[in-house]
Amino acid sequence: MNTNSEILQKERRKLSILMYIGIALLVLALALVSTAAIQVFGGKKNAEHLNDVIVREGEDKTGLPAYADFDGYFQFASYGDELGYYIAYDQDYFYIISIPEKDYEYFEKQFDGSDNSVRFWGYTEKVPYEAKSYAIDALNEEMEEGFVDFGNFDDIFGDVMLAADKESNVFGIKAMFGQKAHLTVPGLFCALFGIILFLIGRSGVKKFDQLFDSANLNGQRILSEINSGSAKWFDDLRVFQTDHYIVNVRGGVTAVAFSEIFWAYVTRHRTNGIQDYNFLTLCTKDGGRINCGNGRTAGKKHRARTEEEHTALLEVISQKNPEALIGFTKENSDAFTALCKQLKQK
Numbered sequence: 001m002n003t004n005s006e007i008l009q010k011e012r013r014k015l016s017i018l019m020y021i022g023i024a025l026l027v028l029a030l031a032l033v034s035t036a037a038i039q040v041f042g043g044k045k046n047a048e049h050l051n052d053v054i055v056r057e058g059e060d061k062t063g064l065p066a067y068a069d070f071d072g073y074f075q076f077a078s079y080g081d082e083l084g085y086y087i088a089y090d091q092d093y094f095y096i097i098s099i100p101e102k103d104y105e106y107f108e109k110q111f112d113g114s115d116n117s118v119r120f121w122g123y124t125e126k127v128p129y130e131a132k133s134y135a136i137d138a139l140n141e142e143m144e145e146g147f148v149d150f151g152n153f154d155d156i157f158g159d160v161m162l163a164a165d166k167e168s169n170v171f172g173i174k175a176m177f178g179q180k181a182h183l184t185v186p187g188l189f190c191a192l193f194g195i196i197l198f199l200i201g202r203s204g205v206k207k208f209d210q211l212f213d214s215a216n217l218n219g220q221r222i223l224s225e226i227n228s229g230s231a232k233w234f235d236d237l238r239v240f241q242t243d244h245y246i247v248n249v250r251g252g253v254t255a256v257a258f259s260e261i262f263w264a265y266v267t268r269h270r271t272n273g274i275q276d277y278n279f280l281t282l283c284t285k286d287g288g289r290i291n292c293g294n295g296r297t298a299g300k301k302h303r304a305r306t307e308e309e310h311t312a313l314l315e316v317i318s319q320k321n322p323e324a325l326i327g328f329t330k331e332n333s334d335a336f337t338a339l340c341k342q343l344k345q346k
Contacts, residue, residue, distance in 0.1 A: 004226050004240070007233060011249045012208040019201025025194030032187030039183070044121070044171040051093060053124055054158035061160045064124045065170070068095060068162055069117040075104075076138035077131055085131045087139060088162075090117060096127050096135055096161035103166055121171065122164040127157070204252035211253045222247060222255045234309045236302075237280075237293040241316055246282065248292035256292070258320035260284045263336045265328040266310050267291065274298075278306055280313060287340045 043065035050068040053061050073088035084104055088095045097120060099107055110118040127135075132153055139148050139156070148156045177184055211219040225231060225242035232241040238250035248254045263283040268275055280293040293313065295306030318326050325332040 004231060004233065008208065008211075008223075008226065008249060011238070012205060015201045015204035015208070015252065017201075018197050019205060022194045022196070022198030022201055025190045025197065029187045029189075029191035029194055032183045032190060036183040036187065040171060047121065050095060050124070050160075050162050051158070054160060062124050062126055065121075066124050066162055067119055067121045068097075069119050070095070070097075071117050072111065073097065074138075077134035085134065087135060087157075088120070094139065094157055096131065096157050097122070098125070098131075098161060098163050100165060106166060107164070120162060120164045121167050122162045123170070124160040125163045126159075127153075127161045131161075200251065207252035207254075222253075234293070234313070236305055237295050237309055237313075239293045239313070241313060244320075246280075246292065246313065246317070248290075250292070250294060254290060254292060256282050256284065256290055258317060258324075260286070261317055261321055261324045262339060263325040263332050264314055264317050265326070265332070266314075267328075268297075278310060280310060283336050285339070287343045 047065035047067050050066045053064055053066050068088070069090060070088040071090050073086045075084050075086050077085040078101065079085070082101060083098045084101050086097050086099060088097045107118075107120070132150065135157065136148050136150070136153065140146065210216055211223055213219060222242070222245055225245060226240050226247060228242065230243055233239075234241070238248065240247040240249065244259070245255045245257055247256075261282055262285045265281055266278050267281045269277050269279065275297050277294050277296050277298075279291050279295065282290045282292065284290065293310065295309060296302040297306055314326050317324050325335060
């Protein structure tokens with residue numbers, strides 16, 4: 001059987017673990033985002049010419065940063081409003097490239113009418129089968145019938161194409177959140193949850209440390225009452241009932257003096273319309289509202305025990321503070337609203 005001090009230490013350890021999990025998630029987030037940044041910003045340095053990728057053998061050629069210098073290109077197919085497929089060419093070879101439809105004008109303007117070739121950046125991808133069919137028809141019209149077919153497609157165009165994009169989208173900050181930077185979003189989610197868990201854990205640990213601080217006289221009084229023989233522990237609710245306080249130790253330490261309670265009632269919580277837990281709402285004479293004593297209600301056994309413990313606590317509140325309003329009624333709600341209005345006017 002745990003002593004009250006052991007219960008307090010156990011609850012504090014839970015919050016410490018939560019805090020360290022948050023730190024671990026933040027470290028993981030940093031690693032994921034850093035890796036994504038290295039992939040993106042280092043991609044330009046490691047990019048290869050598209051033709052060098054095409055002629056390599058015996059390895060996966062997709063998803064690699066690449067570039068090519070084109071003398072010209074023309075569209076032969078499109079995929080909805082998302083991608084346009086183009087045949088591009090230099091002095092020696094033909095290639096297949098895809099360009100986001102929204103950026104077509106941007107790429108078209110890169111050809112200023114001069115004889116200079118234009119460098120396109122992007123990542124290598126497999127050519128979709130349907131695009132192959134349209135590319136064959138389009139090039140045969142430009143060259144001669146039978147110039148290219150499925151049998152010699154890879155010899156003419158290569159076995160991968162260039163998924164082109166604006167340079168800033170491929171190797172800049174925008175690329176961190178793009179299709180190729182697949183580590184960034186998980187990294188940001190890890191960071192978000194890490195921060196939340198760390199703050200919850202740190203806040204709870206701080207409240208426990210304040211309770212244990214010998215210089216905190218009010219905390220020492222509460223701690224003394226918790227450790228006294230008269231204190232009662234509600235294990236399911238994670239609440240102590242002492243001579244002068246209700247002390248909630250779930251997620252930290254929150255102590256409410258019986259003498260400060262103006263109104264107390266049970267609040268029923270539902271998720272997707274299903275009641276999953278109840279808790280006590282304690283409204284104080286200074287206009288505060290504290291929720292504590294969460295108890296499960298899923299299943300008859302849990303619901304009966306939670307209702308029993310909440311009823312017992314409400315009876316104790318009524319005994320310790322006969323002036324306290326008990327139960328949720330319109331009259332009690334109106335009385336607390338009137339109190340809050342009076343406090344605001346002062």
